[in-house]
Amino acid sequence: MGGLLSEIGKKLAERWFSLLVLPGALYLAVLATAHALGHTHPFDPARLADRIGAWARTPVVGDAGGQAVVLAAVLAGAGAAGLAAQALGALAERLWLAADWRAWPLPLRRAAELRVRRRRDRWETAAHHYDRQREEAARALALGRWSDPADRHAAHRGMASVSVERPDRPTWCGDRIQAVAVRLDRQYRLDLAAVWPHLWLILPDAPRAEITAARESLTRATALAAWSLLYLPVAVLWWPAALISAALAVSSRARTRAATDTYATLLEAAVRLHGTDLADQLGIDRTGPLTKELGTELTRHLRTDPPAMSARTPHQSGRVAGVREP
Template sequence: MTALLTEASKRVGAHWFTAVLLPGLVLVACGATAFTLGHAHALDLTRLTGEVGKLLKAQQGQLVMTGALSIAAAGVLGTAAAGIGKAVQRWWLRERFLTGGLLTRSRWSRRTRALKAAERAEIVPIAAYLPQRPTWIGDRVRLVETRVRAEYHVSAALVWPRVWLLLTEDARRPISDARARYADAVTLTGWGTFYLLAGVLWWPALVIGGAVWLTAWRRARDTLTEHADLVEAAIDVHLHALGEALGVTEGKAIDDRLRKSGP
């Protein structure tokens, strides 16, 4: 098994090895444990070590086959975890409430709590900045567009690809790093989902899955906030340079130029 892992690490990229293959092998081991112990013997280490001992005493060919199948399963699970993560991300970023406006009007909604906080602080909230989407993450993404539009009269979605082209490698690096960490957090929700599924057979996996999901959610919020702040900061700093590159200076003129609105 060790030789197989060493050879695999030479053939694949380091990131894929650490972010996909190794977590996948841990999940395969968790699944095998779930099938072996079940709920009735969930914490029976003697039973588990006995089964591992039987496996290690098997013929070399059987060990190689088991290792190869485990590595293949780990790769498939890693790919599937990324797919589940993308589905979770789409759910987080959705624009519509399943309950229509019922949830936004409830006393527990983020919008209602924001309005009450503004009332206590004796300030008039800006309607566009109040929560409008089902999730906090969705609203944080929306706020980049809203704030840039309010300040410069341009669309952040339009100017960002052009601003990115003007950035130096040093300026791009923290933005790319934050985006990569967010992507890893999203994929982590996929791993957490698989552990929750394993919990159907082995209850400790439910605890593991819950902890993984909570960690993924917290990391996603933190890294998305960092990424959104950096994107907005880059637009603040480089929008004037973009205007000069386009031959226009006013925000509305930049927006019209990028929308190809014509004269």
């Protein structure tokens, strides 16, 4: 037992160091560089070396006690910066996925609603173009003619660049996750929100590990957006920090889209491959693969119905027993 706890503690320390301390230490190093060089000498290594040497010669770091205090301060500052980035990253992820955008504060909700309408208009235009390309290809096939699929594939990429399904959220990443639920409901009449928690509990180790890794990759990608925000104020002292902020923002957008697509693909694949295993666990009679009938049965078994008004207690219905309302 002691060995297991020791191993767990070691892994937690490694994650804390790699996810919080190292990026935070890099941030503090850039902040120190900004303070040392400023706008007038943004790329002067000699000036930076002189400043670092002067700081190293201060009496505070002249003995072992002072050096320990400085090291502890650096670690604490790096950890604090890392925690701030994690908090901002969680907020960025919530905005990027926008699962609850209809419950956002009114100004944000209005802006999100406007963006959803604009994305729907763009998607419908692209979808109509794709449908025309498919119809032309079908007519050519019926007449025995060969048609170049390049235009059809380009039209499909144009539609998917907006959203893989009809937009319902203000962001591409949010719609990519939502598309999993839309597709499973359309093809199998399966409610992903009701089925997924139960399916997750019976998944084999290999798909669970893949999905967990994809989810962690998504979290790390959104954390880059947080770091880009933290580096932006440093540009007030040292303008190259604005370039670092921009590079992190661009990288975060690309990595977040890729991680979201991978995560959504794995979610959908897990349901398609292991939905029948869940039916077996629930004792539902079936033959063959996942179908609309089986998806409907799984949803019926696992969806929780809201309580009826007549079944609520007096306290739940807003009344207190023995007290008459005016």
